[in-house]
Amino acid sequence: MHTAVFDIGKTNKKFSVFDENLSEIHREYTTLPETADEDGFPTEDLPLLTEWMRDTLRKAMTPGGFRVSRLNCSTYGASFVHVDAQGNPVAPLYNYLKPFPEPLAARFFDQVGGKEDFCVRTASPWLGMLNSGLQIYWLQAERPDAFARIRHSLHFPQYAAYLFSGLPQSEFTSIGCHTGLWDFTAGRYHDWVEGTGIGRLFPGTVPATGRTTALVNGQPVEVGAGIHDSSAALLPYLLSSPEPFLLLSTGTWNITFNPFSRDPLTPAELGKDCLNYMRVDGAPVKASRLFFGNEFNRQTRLMGEKFGKTEGNYHYTITFDEARYRRWSADPTPYFHLESLQYPDGSISSAPETRWDAFPTVEDAFHRLMIELMRLQKAAVLLAAGATPVRKLFVDGGFSQSDLFINLLRKDFPGAELVVSPSPLGSSLGAAMAVNSEDVARNYQFDLRRVSL
Missing domain, CATH: 3.30.420.40 (ATPase, nucleotide binding domain)
Structure with a gap:
């Protein structure tokens, strides 16, 4: 039996298959053109990526192909996909290089007790949108209609896994990836997460070693939680x-x-x-x-x-x-x-x-x-x-x-x-x-x- 892995980078998208001894026996790469968000800022073309991932796995699992029994996804971090109650994205996958408005940053730091304390507690420098939890804060303030439609905010690795498992989850390596969400001094979400009401958007947290059985291309596959x-x-x-x-x-x-x-x-x-x-x-x-x-x-x-x-x-x-x-x-x-x-x-x-x-x-x-x-x-x-x-x-x-x-x-x-x-x-x-x-x-x-x- 085989383990399939999607490894999604900003530039290269990779699909690998490993044998029972975790030796790589198949590898293929692709690069996909970017699209733009509603402000014209370049970003990942999420529908195109989703189509490539589903088509690639389907081809790999055709009769005579690989006997995939386990699947996992690794992606770059500092990115969210926000889905509605039907599991459909309600907004683009915003680029973590997109500028964060300075007036909104000043308002945020007033709420959380200052920039230095926030950075020390979350164990990350202030990075704007690269502190990906702040993307949700920005969405709540700047795109209230889209924010109101969110049922789950999924870290990108967990969204990639969700495409095949159908199970929304949060996971520690993604939460801890300079998101501004986790208070490392307290070992829990930072107070601002609940204080702003965004905590309700995060599904239950599982370890990166978690997996669930799902029907993928007509076959039972153990799908991992996804990992940064x-x-x-x-x-x-x-x-x-x-x-x-x-x-x-x-x-x-x-x-x-x-x-x-x-x-x-x-x-x-x-x-x-x-x-x-x-x-x-x-x-x-x-x-x-x-x-x-x-x-x-x-x-x-x-x-x-x-x-x-x-x-x-x-x-x-x-x-x-x-x-x-x-x-x-x-x-x-x-x-x-x-x-x-x-x-x-x-x-x-x-x-x-x-x-x-x-x-x-x-x-x-x-x-x-x-x-x-x-x-x-x-x-x-x-x-x-x-x-x-x-x-x-x-x-x-x-x-x-x-x-x-x-x-x-x-x-x-x-x-x-x-x-x-x-x-x-x-x-x-x-x-x-x-x-x-x-x-x-x-x-x-x-x-x-x-x-x-």
Whole structure:
């Protein structure tokens, strides 16, 4: 029997099938065009995504195909789907990058006792719509007609699972994903959730390992509760490593996890985009975030235009060069103007404009870009580590396949054990583990490649 997993990222949508030993035996990707919300802001095309997910699973389960007995969904967080009594969405899946109105934010902080107290209690910096619970507060204030029609507000991973189970649920890894909903100091929803009346919109909470049997394409399938992708990426490492470690999960966001820290977050750490996530068991996980992949994509696109590399992902072919590293790492002055990479406290500085004329070749430009980005990455790893020495660092996700990224990590953390995932499976594998029995998950031997530093 097989386990099917949807892993829904902001850019790539992935469908995987695992065998009884949790080895991946099938994988397919797609990218879907965005649509726009009623304000013209780009966002996920929810009907198109829903159609793709249902069609993909139906094709996989056709006679002669995969014998799917379990299904789970991992998606990006900080997003809600609001459904009516018939289970139909009443509003778009609003983009977490959509600006949050400043007057509404000021009103909210007046209600909750101030910004700093709110951020400390919810273990997250103020991120606007990225504090996804505030999307509901915004909807209540700015879209009262749509708000009045909501029966359930489902975190995105739980909505993806709901498409197949028909069971509305809430789940800890989604609740704890910088939503502004959970009071980590009290171990429950923050007072504002009930005070504003939005608490009634959240279905009962289940663990990420929960599952329910549903009829899917005419077959009984155990459908998982859904899981936040970053927490899913962490799960295989928690089950595979008995000693303390950090995990650097890479992609659109590069997130460094420290599941062994128990120190409360300070206002200074929150200002550097340090925050708490949740493990599948509800325990907090200290993490630091960097919008690394988003800025990387923007810069490499501009770089390609400047150097006439407009076809394909040219940067995949550029490998680490020691001479270029020595040349470009010696200068502390920023060469690149960063557009989307900034801390909540505004302390990241970059060049007023990119100095393209300083680079004789695209290889030089790419090395210098990665050196500047990796300086920020090193700081983010150390922030998540806190007082804990960095002795073991797992690396997962898309950048784990980058020769230059890994070699620069080697330079930044001499003496540490760097353990690199051989393929970017983390979120999908974690979701598959969550929906399978504990014994299967614990007996799985996570195949990792060690890089001596």
